[in-house]
Amino acid sequence: MPGPADRLKLAERVAATLGAARARFALIGAAAMAVHGVARSTQDVDLLTLSDVSLDGAAWEPLAEGGVDVSVTRGDADDPLAGVVRFRQEGQDQVDRIVGRYRWQQRLLERAEPAVVGGAITLPTAQPRDLVLLKLFAGGPHDLWDIEQLLVGADSETLVSAVSDDVSQLPARCRRQWDRLLRERSDDAGGDAGAP
Numbered sequence: 001m002p003g004p005a006d007r008l009k010l011a012e013r014v015a016a017t018l019g020a021a022r023a024r025f026a027l028i029g030a031a032a033m034a035v036h037g038v039a040r041s042t043q044d045v046d047l048l049t050l051s052d053v054s055l056d057g058a059a060w061e062p063l064a065e066g067g068v069d070v071s072v073t074r075g076d077a078d079d080p081l082a083g084v085v086r087f088r089q090e091g092q093d094q095v096d097r098i099v100g101r102y103r104w105q106q107r108l109l110e111r112a113e114p115a116v117v118g119g120a121i122t123l124p125t126a127q128p129r130d131l132v133l134l135k136l137f138a139g140g141p142h143d144l145w146d147i148e149q150l151l152v153g154a155d156s157e158t159l160v161s162a163v164s165d166d167v168s169q170l171p172a173r174c175r176r177q178w179d180r181l182l183r184e185r186s187d188d189a190g191g192d193a194g195a196p
Contacts, residue, residue: 010087010093011093011117014097017063018097021053023051023053026108026125027123028098029042033146046098048099048100049099050099060087072084108126112124112130132163136174139177
């Protein structure tokens with residue numbers, strides 16, 4: 001059975017291709033959550049970029065020629081993503097190259113810091129504040145659970161402050177959800193204070 005280093009070779013190759021193209025990127029998703037102490041089962045690696053070179057199938061020909069299945073999906077004008085490039089190879093964790101399109105995502109890329117992933121490779125990794133913003137933007141029930149797990153950390157006050165500073169850059173529905181989460185946390189803390 002392949003170990004983490006073996007299963008992440010495809011992610012390493014995709015990252016090297018992006019680096020050679022000078023396309024800034026960051027690890028997001030469950031693997032980034034794990035870097036920050038939130039364990040989730042995953043069999044894929046999600047990398048965010050704003051570089052549309054990622055949507056050019058020709059950029060990935062060397063990987064395809066090496067036996068990697070590469071599929072490119074472009075988002076339409078109403079899609080929150082410019083597109084997704086999916087990489088699959090037997091015995092490897094799937095890699096999804098997610099192409100964003102918003103200015104706040106650029107700041108995520110600028111703040112990303114190198115981190116060891118799966119004990120095997122080092123990738124620029126989104127910070128907790130940016131993972132919370134991504135989760136608010138996605139808005140699903142599991143995303144809200146992820147946010148709660150990130151907020152349990154030792155420095156939750158700093159994280160809440162950072163997200164509160166940045167959430168105004170997201171759509172109104174995200175700001176409303178953040179306000180609801182903060183109210184619920186406050187209500188829960190108030191209820192705990194009176195408990196025996």
